[in-house]
Amino acid sequence: MFSFIVRRLGQLILVLFGMLVLTFYVSHMVPGDPARLAAGLHATQSQVNQVRRQFGLNLPLTAQFVRYAANLLHGNLGLSILTRNPVSADLGAYFPATLEITLTALLIVLVVGIPLGVVSAVRRDGMPDHFSRVFALLGVSMPPFWLAVLLQEVFAQKLGWLPVGGMLSSYLTPPGHITGLYVLDSLFTGNWPDFTSAFASLILPSVTLAFGSLAIMTRMVRAKLLDVLHQDFIRTARAKGLPERRVIYIHALKNALPPAVTVIGLQVGSLLQGAVLVEAIFAWPGVGTYALQASEGLDFPAILGFTLLVSVVYVLINTIVDILYAFLDPRISYS
Amino acid sequence: MAKLSARHAALGTALVLATSLLAACGSSPASTKSTNPANQALVLLQNYDVTSMDPAIAYDPPSSQVVSLAYGTLLTLKGSSTELAPGLATSWQSSAGGKVWTFSLRKGIHFADGSAFNSQAVKFAFERTIKMNQGPAWMLDVIKSIATPSPDKVVITLKYAYQPFIYSLAQPSGTAIISPAGVKKHGNAWFQNHTDGTGPYQASQWVHGQQVVMVRNPHYWQGWQGDHFNKVILKIVTEPSTQQMLLQTGGADMNIAFPLSNVSQLKNQKGLKVLTEPGLNILYIGLNNKTGPTANQLVRQALSYTLDYQGAVKEIYSGYAQQAKGPLPPALWGYDASLPQYHLDLAKAKQLLTQAGYPHGFPMTITVEENPLYQQVVESWQSTLKQIGITATITTMPWATEYKKISVLKTAPSAFITSWYADFADPDDFLYPQYASNQQGTVGFNLEWYGNPQVDKLLNQARVTPDHQQRITLYQQVQKLLIQQAPAIWVLDQKTAVVERSNVHGYVYNALWPVNAYSMTKN
Numbered sequence: 001m002f003s004f005i006v007r008r009l010g011q012l013i014l015v016l017f018g019m020l021v022l023t024f025y026v027s028h029m030v031p032g033d034p035a036r037l038a039a040g041l042h043a044t045q046s047q048v049n050q051v052r053r054q055f056g057l058n059l060p061l062t063a064q065f066v067r068y069a070a071n072l073l074h075g076n077l078g079l080s081i082l083t084r085n086p087v088s089a090d091l092g093a094y095f096p097a098t099l100e101i102t103l104t105a106l107l108i109v110l111v112v113g114i115p116l117g118v119v120s121a122v123r124r125d126g127m128p129d130h131f132s133r134v135f136a137l138l139g140v141s142m143p144p145f146w147l148a149v150l151l152q153e154v155f156a157q158k159l160g161w162l163p164v165g166g167m168l169s170s171y172l173t174p175p176g177h178i179t180g181l182y183v184l185d186s187l188f189t190g191n192w193p194d195f196t197s198a199f200a201s202l203i204l205p206s207v208t209l210a211f212g213s214l215a216i217m218t219r220m221v222r223a224k225l226l227d228v229l230h231q232d233f234i235r236t237a238r239a240k241g242l243p244e245r246r247v248i249y250i251h252a253l254k255n256a257l258p259p260a261v262t263v264i265g266l267q268v269g270s271l272l273q274g275a276v277l278v279e280a281i282f283a284w285p286g287v288g289t290y291a292l293q294a295s296e297g298l299d300f301p302a303i304l305g306f307t308l309l310v311s312v313v314y315v316l317i318n319t320i321v322d323i324l325y326a327f328l329d330p331r332i333s334y335s
Numbered sequence: 336m337a338k339l340s341a342r343h344a345a346l347g348t349a350l351v352l353a354t355s356l357l358a359a360c361g362s363s364p365a366s367t368k369s370t371n372p373a374n375q376a377l378v379l380l381q382n383y384d385v386t387s388m389d390p391a392i393a394y395d396p397p398s399s400q401v402v403s404l405a406y407g408t409l410l411t412l413k414g415s416s417t418e419l420a421p422g423l424a425t426s427w428q429s430s431a432g433g434k435v436w437t438f439s440l441r442k443g444i445h446f447a448d449g450s451a452f453n454s455q456a457v458k459f460a461f462e463r464t465i466k467m468n469q470g471p472a473w474m475l476d477v478i479k480s481i482a483t484p485s486p487d488k489v490v491i492t493l494k495y496a497y498q499p500f501i502y503s504l505a506q507p508s509g510t511a512i513i514s515p516a517g518v519k520k521h522g523n524a525w526f527q528n529h530t531d532g533t534g535p536y537q538a539s540q541w542v543h544g545q546q547v548v549m550v551r552n553p554h555y556w557q558g559w560q561g562d563h564f565n566k567v568i569l570k571i572v573t574e575p576s577t578q579q580m581l582l583q584t585g586g587a588d589m590n591i592a593f594p595l596s597n598v599s600q601l602k603n604q605k606g607l608k609v610l611t612e613p614g615l616n617i618l619y620i621g622l623n624n625k626t627g628p629t630a631n632q633l634v635r636q637a638l639s640y641t642l643d644y645q646g647a648v649k650e651i652y653s654g655y656a657q658q659a660k661g662p663l664p665p666a667l668w669g670y671d672a673s674l675p676q677y678h679l680d681l682a683k684a685k686q687l688l689t690q691a692g693y694p695h696g697f698p699m700t701i702t703v704e705e706n707p708l709y710q711q712v713v714e715s716w717q718s719t720l721k722q723i724g725i726t727a728t729i730t731t732m733p734w735a736t737e738y739k740k741i742s743v744l745k746t747a748p749s750a751f752i753t754s755w756y757a758d759f760a761d762p763d764d765f766l767y768p769q770y771a772s773n774q775q776g777t778v779g780f781n782l783e784w785y786g787n788p789q790v791d792k793l794l795n796q797a798r799v800t801p802d803h804q805q806r807i808t809l810y811q812q813v814q815k816l817l818i819q820q821a822p823a824i825w826v827l828d829q830k831t832a833v834v835e836r837s838n839v840h841g842y843v844y845n846a847l848w849p850v851n852a853y854s855m856t857k858n
Contacts, residue, residue, distance in 0.1 A: 032735030036777070040394050040470035045777070047468050082386055083543075084527060093543045149576055157580050164580040167545060170378050170568045170587075174542060283572040283581075285544030292573075293384060298735045 034298035078301035087305035096180025098286030104206035117221025139215020165283035224256035265321035376566040380590035390511035394470035400849040406511030406532030417760035433496040446514035454483035471509025502761035535853040589835035615757035625784035635821040637687035639677040659825035669762035669810035696724025699749035785822035
């Protein structure tokens with residue numbers, strides 16, 4: 001197992017390097033002058049040149065890449081052209097918000113998706129199954145921006161139950177920084193007004209983000225469980241007189257889970273991607289908002305920093321998923 | 336027993352979460368009461384995040400909003416007008432034909448750090464902006480030297496006589512006065528995220544991408560007697576539909592630049608006031624004056640008769656605009672209402688094209704940035720052009736890409752559409768960068784590659800003429816020449832949509848100035 005993890009980490013470095021080269025060259029190939037954009041349209045040529053020098057944009061592209069890669073080895077992601085802050089500091093400020101919304105969405109996918117998949121498999125062609133089918137169809141076909149606006153209209157505007165957007169009521173002071181996740185930080189510091197506001201603010205964006213993945217998870221668990229429920233060992237378990245609940249949750253579900261875990265790994269990427277749109281609609285100050293702003297301003301260091309961060313998270317999650325296989329299915333060995 | 340405990344723990348957690356949720360639901364923004372701290376704070380929506388709080392760098396509207404609240408400027412604008420008014424300077428005068436400017440400063444003013452404001456601070460702030468050479472520095476580029484004969488007197492000598500200089504001081508970008516003591520103590524980098532000025536509110540917290548909280552400056556020179564907000568919160572919301580709901584539910588109090596595409600939905604909404612005010616901007620289609628058929632004046636005049644101006648105003652801008660008459664917006668002094676105006680007349684256009692030697696039309700290229708309103712205008716234009724035989728190919732691209740294309744003659748299209756927004760309240764800011772021949776390409780913003788020695792002469796003369804009336808006459812002559820030569824098609828002047836909740840009072844619209852929260856209240 002240890003050698004597998006080391007090997008995967010080695011592969012991770014290779015993947016990241018390849019991704020870095022690709023993103024660097026593709027982003028720099030977009031026509032446009034970030035220095036002119038940053039300096040302003042009125043800026044004199046000397047001002048534009050100054051910005052160009054400051055961000056190394058006057059160097060040949062390969063020299064820029066070498067410089068970027070060398071800085072990266074020292075943990076330096078460069079300076080954002082738009083915010084003029086170190087990109088690592090910017091990502092550090094924005095990422096917890098994305099993490100909060102993504103983790104909550106993932107939690108919803110697991111907590112709702114797996115039981116819903118189980119119920120629709122067990123009650124195949126019954127009401128719960130029909131419901132989950134319609135639900136899944138809606139989940140994959142409903143565009144997130146439409147769902148977001150719909151939820152805002154109903155729960156924020158009409159009913160007034162939940163906030164329209166933002167991470168916290170404007171009138172509250174954010175909780176002290178422990179994890180950067182407002183719900184947890186306010187809970188840890190016992191700040192109840194912040195906790196209630198942060199928790200309420202989290203509901204609509206995370207439900208929107210989770211919806212598509214939830215549908216996929218439900219259908220995946222249902223399909224796999226139906227498959228497993230028809231296998232001999234389940235028949236044996238039932239013949240031995242095991243309670244049905246035990247047969248389903250202990251024997252069948254454990255065997256149906258590995259594909260679901262694969263889905264989770266893949267859905268993390270989809271959730272991070274979806275976060276860009278959901279964050280914009282819900283005024284959620286995450287890396288998606290940051291990336292959107294960076295791409296409009298041709299802020300190359302920020303775009304690269306965002307891509308690197310998302311890639312690292314994605315690859316790490318999928319490595320963890322691979323490792324989890326061994327725990328879920330003893331037949332899999334990484335020796 | 337262990338199982339029972341786990342179940343109890345789970346139930347307990349669920350109960351806590353449910354209670355919290357109910358509590359959260361109960362405290363929705365809509366249920367705000369008069370005792371709520373909400374009434375002591377003004378929540379201003381911003382369409383995107385602040386990029387810098389440093390007055391030498393801040394140049395975009397959200398950053399300028401922070402700077403205008405935190406810092407003072409020598410001059411300001413009177414009410415809704417473009418008329419100059421005293422700020423940190425009580426009076427000003429020019430000599431040597433507009434080359435030397437002398438300002439008398441207000442006494443007894445302090446920065447937020449408690450240090451005194453004086454002529455040395457003005458000199459320090461201006462020289463700092465010039466030295467940092469960032470976005471707004473070009474406005475002070477004309478300064479040759481700054482003398483401080485006394486603590487309350489500043490004498491600024493320019494490199495050459497330049498009348499628009501005085502107007503460039505009546506806006507917050509680059510000209511706001513920063514505390515020298517603050518810079519000495521904290522260094523320049525600190526001001527990226529903090530403020531230290533003479534303005535009423537200072538930044539106390541900036542949660543990137545979410546909001547900037549500004550609190551009262553105890554040293555503010557106008558004092559805190561009377562009803563004033565304790566806090567001003569700049570809430571960053573990019574999505575118009577979310578902004579709309581926040582305004583409707585009371586989650587935000589106002590937006591002075593509400594997206595025009597969504598403003599119709601807020602008209603006649605209970606609890607909201609929607610003001611549509613003339614903006615200091617112009618939407619125009621720049622034509623390539625140097626290469627291709629559009630280099631011919633007759634072709635450009637013909638093209639000026641091919642746009643459905645009223646359709647653009649009514650259908651595309653839903654009436655939140657008015658047809659432009661020329662390169663200046665009506666809200667700016669120097670605008671001449673008596674000037675002739677192009678209109679849709681395809682027969683006339685066809686006749687001019689025939690005269691120019693293009694009776695069957697020609698192919699042309701148009702570039703447009705990713706803006707739905709601009710895209711609709713050029714698509715409508717494309718259909719009318721087709722009726723007189725002109726085949727137009729539209730290419731949509733991000734502004735940065737478009738700018739790179741149109742600012743180089745070799746890659747410049749036949750036409751492009753964009754807007755010009757005023758930096759300060761002087762016609763020079765519109766006419767010189769766009770139509771002076773030394774401003775072509777990346778030097779200024781003359782992306783039409785237009786050049787006319789007569790226009791150059793008039794523009795330069797207007798820069799050095801001290802008499803205001805005489806300057807107006809000169810700018811009217813420039814407009815007349817431009818309309819005749821049609822280097823561009825001036826489409827419309829976009830209005831600015833200000834949306835505020837009905838319980839917000841005291842806002843005075845000024846096209847060049849952000850919200851002055853000090854003079855506002857909420858009940």
